Amino acid sequence: MPRVARFEPFSLIWLCGLVGLAIVASLAFDPYLAYVATSWVIFGLLGLSLDLVWGRGGILSLGQTAFYGVGGYLGSITAINCASLTGNTLIWSLPVGMATGAATAILIGGLTFYGRLGPLQTTIITYTFTLVLWTVAVSFTTTIGDAVVGGDNGMSNIPGYVLGFGHDAPLLEPGAMFLTVAVIATIAWYASHVLMRSPFGLVIDCIRMDPVKAELLGYDVRLYQLLLFTIAGAVAGLAGALFGAWANYLNPSVFSVQEALLVPIYVLVGGRGSLVGAFLGALMVGGLSFWLGGGVIGGQTTLVMGACLILLVIFLRNGLTGGLRDLAEMTRHLAMRRGEGEDDDSREPSLNVDFERLDLLRATEGEPVILETEDTFKRFGGVIPVRHVSQSFSPGRVRCLIGPNGAGKSSYLKACTGVYKPDGGSITLAGQDITKTDPFRRVRMGLGIKNQRAQVFAGLDVRRNLWVAAYSRSRDARTADWITAEMLHMLGMRNSASRPASELSHGEQQWLDLGMVLALGPDVILLDEPAAGMTNEERRQLSHMVRALARTASVVVVEHDMDFVRTLDADVTVLHQGEVFARGDIEALRQDDRVLDIYLGRHQHV
Amino acid sequence: MELDYLATVLLSSLSSASVLLIATVGLAIVFGLMGVINLAHGEFIMFGAYVALFATRSGVPFPLAVVLASVVTALFGAIVERAIIRHLYGRILDTLLATWGLSLVLYQSAVLIFGTVTPGVGMPQSNIEIGNYTLSTYLLFLILVAVVLIGLLYWLLTRTGYGIVARAAIQDPETAATMGIESGRINTATFALGSGLAGFAGAILLPAFPATPSMGFAFVIKAFLAVVAAGPVTLSGTVAAGGVLGSIASMTASFYTTVMGDVVFFIATITILRIFPLGISARWRLKL
Numbered sequence: 001m002p003r004v005a006r007f008e009p010f011s012l013i014w015l016c017g018l019v020g021l022a023i024v025a026s027l028a029f030d031p032y033l034a035y036v037a038t039s040w041v042i043f044g045l046l047g048l049s050l051d052l053v054w055g056r057g058g059i060l061s062l063g064q065t066a067f068y069g070v071g072g073y074l075g076s077i078t079a080i081n082c083a084s085l086t087g088n089t090l091i092w093s094l095p096v097g098m099a100t101g102a103a104t105a106i107l108i109g110g111l112t113f114y115g116r117l118g119p120l121q122t123t124i125i126t127y128t129f130t131l132v133l134w135t136v137a138v139s140f141t142t143t144i145g146d147a148v149v150g151g152d153n154g155m156s157n158i159p160g161y162v163l164g165f166g167h168d169a170p171l172l173e174p175g176a177m178f179l180t181v182a183v184i185a186t187i188a189w190y191a192s193h194v195l196m197r198s199p200f201g202l203v204i205d206c207i208r209m210d211p212v213k214a215e216l217l218g219y220d221v222r223l224y225q226l227l228l229f230t231i232a233g234a235v236a237g238l239a240g241a242l243f244g245a246w247a248n249y250l251n252p253s254v255f256s257v258q259e260a261l262l263v264p265i266y267v268l269v270g271g272r273g274s275l276v277g278a279f280l281g282a283l284m285v286g287g288l289s290f291w292l293g294g295g296v297i298g299g300q301t302t303l304v305m306g307a308c309l310i311l312l313v314i315f316l317r318n319g320l321t322g323g324l325r326d327l328a329e330m331t332r333h334l335a336m337r338r339g340e341g342e343d344d345d346s347r348e349p350s351l352n353v354d355f356e357r358l359d360l361l362r363a364t365e366g367e368p369v370i371l372e373t374e375d376t377f378k379r380f381g382g383v384i385p386v387r388h389v390s391q392s393f394s395p396g397r398v399r400c401l402i403g404p405n406g407a408g409k410s411s412y413l414k415a416c417t418g419v420y421k422p423d424g425g426s427i428t429l430a431g432q433d434i435t436k437t438d439p440f441r442r443v444r445m446g447l448g449i450k451n452q453r454a455q456v457f458a459g460l461d462v463r464r465n466l467w468v469a470a471y472s473r474s475r476d477a478r479t480a481d482w483i484t485a486e487m488l489h490m491l492g493m494r495n496s497a498s499r500p501a502s503e504l505s506h507g508e509q510q511w512l513d514l515g516m517v518l519a520l521g522p523d524v525i526l527l528d529e530p531a532a533g534m535t536n537e538e539r540r541q542l543s544h545m546v547r548a549l550a551r552t553a554s555v556v557v558v559e560h561d562m563d564f565v566r567t568l569d570a571d572v573t574v575l576h577q578g579e580v581f582a583r584g585d586i587e588a589l590r591q592d593d594r595v596l597d598i599y600l601g602r603h604q605h606v
Numbered sequence: 607m608e609l610d611y612l613a614t615v616l617l618s619s620l621s622s623a624s625v626l627l628i629a630t631v632g633l634a635i636v637f638g639l640m641g642v643i644n645l646a647h648g649e650f651i652m653f654g655a656y657v658a659l660f661a662t663r664s665g666v667p668f669p670l671a672v673v674l675a676s677v678v679t680a681l682f683g684a685i686v687e688r689a690i691i692r693h694l695y696g697r698i699l700d701t702l703l704a705t706w707g708l709s710l711v712l713y714q715s716a717v718l719i720f721g722t723v724t725p726g727v728g729m730p731q732s733n734i735e736i737g738n739y740t741l742s743t744y745l746l747f748l749i750l751v752a753v754v755l756i757g758l759l760y761w762l763l764t765r766t767g768y769g770i771v772a773r774a775a776i777q778d779p780e781t782a783a784t785m786g787i788e789s790g791r792i793n794t795a796t797f798a799l800g801s802g803l804a805g806f807a808g809a810i811l812l813p814a815f816p817a818t819p820s821m822g823f824a825f826v827i828k829a830f831l832a833v834v835a836a837g838p839v840t841l842s843g844t845v846a847a848g849g850v851l852g853s854i855a856s857m858t859a860s861f862y863t864t865v866m867g868d869v870v871f872f873i874a875t876i877t878i879l880r881i882f883p884l885g886i887s888a889r890w891r892l893k894l
Contacts, residue, residue, distance in 0.1 A: 118883075121885075125834070128872060132827060136865055139863070268703075300718075303710070306708065307711055308707070309703060310711070
């Protein structure tokens with residue numbers, strides 16, 4: 001069972017350490033340093049928002065300063081107008097900053113994720129969005145209540161940090177202000193940390209590693225990305241509101257390229273994906289420029305920072321925490337290699353599928369689920385890989401699709417899984433029309449797909465790979481734990497449960513992928529050339545498993561290997577030039593001259 | 607609406623689209639042939655503009671200064687490719703970040719060396735009268751430049767050894783490698799070509815757009831969005847996207863403000879990408 005959503009003593013240490021550090025620092029610092037250091041923590045928060053989307057989500061956003069600026073402006077406008085009601089300023093600016101930052105992120109994220117833009121396009125959109133906001137902010141002047149937004153002249157009179165209530169509540173001293181910001185930042189970091197350790201974080205990691213596979217496990221990839229983007233937007237908006245109150249002044253430079261440049265530097269210095277690294281990065285960059293003279297923004301700093309970014313990207317892509325982690329990893333590997341010589345026997349014995357457990361996992365009740373395609377048609381320009389294929393797949397006997405190269409087998413399978421949207425005809429699953437349904441919804445409706453290439457999450461261990469699939473089915477951690485344990489047992493992989501999937505052999509990865517598909521508990525299972533690259537013994541076990549699965553599920557196997565097909569005792573359909581050419585037992589088809597002709601390329605019957 | 611007004615609006619949006627195309631095509635070539643987006647493209651334009659500015663100031667005739675600017679920027683691009691881009695192959699997002707860093711280094715260096723304001727090149731401005739309206743002759747001349755430029759690039763990519771090899775290398779790098787094509791040198795050449803085109807843009811646009819350190823930013827929003835909206839088919843995609851978006855933005859700018867033009871450009875791009883997620887040319891059968 002992966003330790004998701006479990007209390008980690010390690011994180012508590014970080015938490016106490018950070019808070020302790022904050023208190024000591026705020027007491028020890030002189031007021032000016034405390035004032036300046038407050039801004040570093042705020043920038044760290046901004047870095048955290050990028051680390052969430054980039055380090056964990058894999059989406060490089062150069063628009064975090066846009067959410068930061070929007071949150072800063074709108075949070076501050078609210079504070080200017082409403083602070084006199086309560087005395088306390090933060091209860092106005094912070095929630096509004098977070099909400100508007102999140103709302104802007106939803107707007108941009110919705111457009112890019114649901115527009116299905118590529119990663120490069122997404123980055124460019126976020127970047128140009130920031131630039132557009134900058135050009136707008138420079139010339140935009142308006143007055144909202146007491147707040148005067150003066151275009152290039154900026155907006156002044158933003159109330160500072162007041163925690164107390166009532167008209168005579170005092171403005172915080174720099175030391176207390178630092179402490180306040182440090183506590184807020186710690187809470188934001190800890191909340192992000194817990195979130196990224198929850199199943200949500202695990203799914204986000206999976207999406208970063210392989211978004212296609214994550215969707216085939218039934219996860220709504222775009223929704224997850226949008227949620228993450230929104231959370232990060234809220235964090236950036238929070239940072240913006242804190243910054244407005246810190247500086248008492250905002251101008252369009254918050255949207256400038258120079259400002260935006262610093263954010264990935266914080267993340268890169270601290271190490272991508274570590275969350276806490278963003279704060280380390282901001283502290284280091286801020287501290288360095290403080291002691292070297294000059295502010296963080298402006299002057300020659302831009303030149304130095306630009307050069308730093310180039311060097312960081314080329315030489316230290318995992319940052320400081322990443323570099324330390326790599327070092328630890330390396331020593332661990334060295335230690336392991338030293339120990340490896342003696343206990344070679346501890347290696348996993350050859351695969352041993354436990355078929356009784358398979359039946360246990362497969363126990364399904366209710367109507368048999370049927371996948372049906374009616375007149376399905378798909379064309380790419382002049383090429384028509386699927387021409388009016390009507391087939392119905394039901395449990396009982398394995399169904400095989402065979403045919404020479406280019407017969408349209410894979411295209412037909414992709415139409416069934418939703419990777420291709422058919423141009424004509426319909427596809428129904430359990431009586432429901434799924435012709436235009438997204439792949440992840442089809443998976444949730446009971447479709448399981450194993451592609452030819454083993455698709456596993458290389459950075460996760462075997463157990464987590466299975467767990468993430470099992471969780472998709474049950475949405476319940478305990479059920480997922482149980483399914484994972486059973487699946488590990490069934491696949492005979494209990495001893496390698498903690499090994500990273502990237503260390504598995506090719507064959508083991510194929511079995512793991514199959515295990516992930518089965519952990520979904522699918523009613524219809526589509527297997528694309530499952531036997532490719534397997535040893536004879538593995539094929540035998542696979543054949544056994546596929547036949548066992550077909551008793552309760554509709555199993556469709558696309559296969560080239562005729563010997564393997566023969567062992568399946570399957571109902572075979574021959575596809576040729578996108579059409580159903582023949583159907584029957586493999587032995588009967590082997591006697592059929594027409595089938596031999598299309599395989600051998602003879603022309604008499606074609 | 608009167609005929610002369612209509613003709614003026616039409617011609618001025620055509621010339622705006624041409625300016626956009628001239629400024630974008632280098633970026634599009636590098637993106638199309640290398641899969642790399644050079645975020646320092648705007649500063650390469652600025653680089654070319656300054657080279658041309660100093661060349662004309664020291665007595666070089668303007669046409670020769672344009673050639674010089676293109677060549678010098680191309681050489682600079684080749685150095686950048688060897689020093690930075692080369693180390694980041696296969697890491698497109700990291701390439702993006704590194705060129706972004708470069709963009710700010712170049713910008714800040716220009717501020718340090720030249721200050722924030724520099725006088726334009728002293729070219730006599732002439733205008734053409736259409737009915738009651740006047741248009742700058744030079745801006746109309748840029749329409750011709752854009753057409754010739756696209757024609758030349760089409761020739762370069764389809765009829766020369768370099769062009770065919772470069773397109774082969776992007777379509778199937780492995781096969782290209784087994785045929786003895788050295789992708790490293792091709793990439794250096796392609797990046798130099800894209801940089802040279804940026805330098806050319808900065809120089810040829812100099813009479814209309816004076817050289818300032820921040821001039822790159824004026825182009826990049828539109829150039830990046832146009833390339834993303836164009837999609838994978840380098841030349842015709844960019845021409846189509848640049849033409850449509852450039853005209854829309856120019857008309858908006860002439861009715862409202864240039865800021866509105868940028869905003870509308872952004873919204874139009876987003877709209878295009880909603881309909882064609884991988885750019886308008888993603889489903890074209892045309893390959894160039």
